[in-house]
Amino acid sequence: MVPVKKYREVDENLVRQKEAAFADFIQRKGLKTTRQRNTIIATFFRLRGHISVEELLNQVKQVNPRIGYATVYRTLHLLVESSLVEERRFGDGLARYEGHSDVEHHDHMICLECGEIFEFFNPRLEALQESLAEENNFQIFRHRLELYGACKDKEACNRRKARGNTAAGAE
Amino acid sequence: MVPVKKYREVDENLVRQKEAAFADFIQRKGLKTTRQRNTIIATFFRLRGHISVEELLNQVKQVNPRIGYATVYRTLHLLVESSLVEERRFGDGLARYEGHSDVEHHDHMICLECGEIFEFFNPRLEALQESLAEENNFQIFRHRLELYGACKDKEACNRRKARGNTAAGAE
DNA sequence: TGGATTACGAAAACTGTTTTCATTTTCGGC
DNA sequence: GCCGAAAATGAAAACAGTTTTCGTAATCCA
Ligand SMILES: [Mn+2]
Ligand SMILES: [Mn+2]
Ligand SMILES: [Zn+2]
Ligand SMILES: [Zn+2]
Numbered sequence: 436m437v438p439v440k441k442y443r444e445v446d447e448n449l450v451r452q453k454e455a456a457f458a459d460f461i462q463r464k465g466l467k468t469t470r471q472r473n474t475i476i477a478t479f480f481r482l483r484g485h486i487s488v489e490e491l492l493n494q495v496k497q498v499n500p501r502i503g504y505a506t507v508y509r510t511l512h513l514l515v516e517s518s519l520v521e522e523r524r525f526g527d528g529l530a531r532y533e534g535h536s537d538v539e540h541h542d543h544m545i546c547l548e549c550g551e552i553f554e555f556f557n558p559r560l561e562a563l564q565e566s567l568a569e570e571n572n573f574q575i576f577r578h579r580l581e582l583y584g585a586c587k588d589k590e591a592c593n594r595r596k597a598r599g600n601t602a603a604g605a606e
Numbered sequence: 607m608v609p610v611k612k613y614r615e616v617d618e619n620l621v622r623q624k625e626a627a628f629a630d631f632i633q634r635k636g637l638k639t640t641r642q643r644n645t646i647i648a649t650f651f652r653l654r655g656h657i658s659v660e661e662l663l664n665q666v667k668q669v670n671p672r673i674g675y676a677t678v679y680r681t682l683h684l685l686v687e688s689s690l691v692e693e694r695r696f697g698d699g700l701a702r703y704e705g706h707s708d709v710e711h712h713d714h715m716i717c718l719e720c721g722e723i724f725e726f727f728n729p730r731l732e733a734l735q736e737s738l739a740e741e742n743n744f745q746i747f748r749h750r751l752e753l754y755g756a757c758k759d760k761e762a763c764n765r766r767k768a769r770g771n772t773a774a775g776a777e
Numbered sequence: 778t779g780g781a782t783t784a785c786g787a788a789a790a791c792t793g794t795t796t797t798c799a800t801t802t803t804c805g806g807c
Numbered sequence: 808g809c810c811g812a813a814a815a816t817g818a819a820a821a822c823a824g825t826t827t828t829c830g831t832a833a834t835c836c837a
Pocket of ligand 4: 717
């Protein structure tokens with residue numbers, strides 16, 4: 436398995452690069468730069484993991500309490516459209532978002548006990564998918580692979596469960 | 607690629623087998639046999655593909671128009687709990703259900719143009735997932751793999767698009 | 778067959794998300 | 808700097824799919 440690059444600390448250079456890329460996107464689309472959007476993306480890109488709308492809004496409100504749900508939703512849609520962010524759905528009913536500046540394409544293993552999400556990437560798996568698509572005369576745009584199960588390390592798993600992990604926290 | 611077994615016609619023996627299995631499940635759980643549930647499962651098991659609640663209800667109502675949403679939802683939950691049926695979500699916002707009496711475990715390729723869903727199964731892919739989980743000290747209970755893209759056979763794809771396929775129809 | 782238990786169906790409630798709409802902000806041209 | 812068209816905001820309403828409630832009806836075992 437190829438380990439997925441992980442950042443425990445926020446890489447400020449990367450964040451600024453992302454912010455600039457989003458500004459570009461906004462410009463290209465003829466949209467306007469706003470204080471709220473800046474706050475939202477600045478906050479989002481400094482969060483790790485798989486962030487729900489509510490989690491993001493809570494953080495955002497600490498900077499500017501007047502920002503509401505609608506603007507967060509709208510900004511996330513723009514981030515997805517700009518390809519700076521990907522939407523995930525792990526089956527708990529909420530959309531989660533992850534900036535993939537710091538993690539290239541990857542898939543997920545989700546522990547149903549403790550909520551931990553492990554990220555992985557394997558080139559053979561990707562290649563195999565391509566060859567299966569080929570056989571079927573099908574062209575893949577994107578894919579989604581999720582392995583649901585449980586940690587085998589029960590101590591670590593229980594510890595996480597105890598402190599109430601959610602599906603949000605990857606590593 | 608290992609082709610997934612497909613039934614164009616309903617296999618009445620299989621359906622009756624499923625009905626019996628569900629009756630068993632109901633019994634074991636101490637629940638009651640009802641006319642409505644019988645109608646719903648009899649209808650469901652005779653449908654092919656990836657069925658939404660609304661599609662199922664429409665069919666069911668042709669047999670007994672008094673049956674409502676709630677009972678269909680409740681019965682589908684029981685079917686899933688009994689492992690006779692699996693719930694799918696292909697990202698169009700609705701849950702879809704498929705009885706896997708006639709199709710063993712399989713994954714999906716979804717054409718975003720025409721809505722066609724191709725089913726496939728590949729042992730190497732399954733094995734590879736297992737070995738990746740192993741490496742990660744993770745035990746897989748179930749998984750979900752979806753390839754989103756487009757048919758390369760554009761004539762066939764357009765034909766299907768023209769007659770308004772939905773994500774429901776797999777082959 | 779009585780009666781505790783389970784199921785039903787219509788409607789209300791819920792959840793996450795999107796839309797509406799009145800108001801405010803942005804920003805290119807003057 | 809100011810104008811004004813265009814875009815964005817936020818509160819609230821609307822929405823879609825699903826779940827729950829609650830009064831009534833059906834099931835099924837002793
Ligand atoms: Mn991830
Ligand atoms: Mn299928
Ligand atoms: Zn765990
Ligand atoms: Zn197609």
